[in-house]
Amino acid sequence: MARRIGEVLKNGQPDESVTIQGWVRTKRELKEFAFIEVNDGSTMANLQVVLNPDVPDYEEFLKKLNTGASVEVSGVLVASPAKGQRIELKATSVKVYGEADPETYPLQKKRHSFEFLRTIGHLRSRTNTIGAVMRVRNAC
Numbered sequence: 001m002a003r004r005i006g007e008v009l010k011n012g013q014p015d016e017s018v019t020i021q022g023w024v025r026t027k028r029e030l031k032e033f034a035f036i037e038v039n040d041g042s043t044m045a046n047l048q049v050v051l052n053p054d055v056p057d058y059e060e061f062l063k064k065l066n067t068g069a070s071v072e073v074s075g076v077l078v079a080s081p082a083k084g085q086r087i088e089l090k091a092t093s094v095k096v097y098g099e100a101d102p103e104t105y106p107l108q109k110k111r112h113s114f115e116f117l118r119t120i121g122h123l124r125s126r127t128n129t130i131g132a133v134m135r136v137r138n139a140c
């Protein structure tokens with residue numbers, strides 16, 4: 001069963017197997033592997049996922065994993081060598097539930113104005129600002 005990213009970031013331990021679901025926020029491709037950041041809305045923080053070429057259909061997934069794609073990632077948590085994050089997820093399997101065309105998907109890494117967000121009401125909750133408002137509203 002998939003766990004919330006907020007819970008994984010707070011309580012996850014290295015060498016623990018987890019499955020998460022969410023939307024791709026960013027993708028960075030390097031020669032040896034790729035990083036994707038996934039967020040499910042349970043926290044403002046993203047979980048970094050490391051994709052190695054040994055993941056089945058690696059090349060196919062890299063084409064589909066654009067900002068806004070909905071995914072399920074299973075793997076093992078590992079201690080992160082980078083500053084600013086305690087753990088990251090080393091993927092063993094990836095499922096893409098919905099692709100997002102980078103040419104037409106309106107939300108990108110940059111900050112968007114509230115006027116622009118009003119024009120895409122169905123995607124507003126995926127931004128950090130509106131997502132934070134929704135989490136506060138849900139807690140009350």
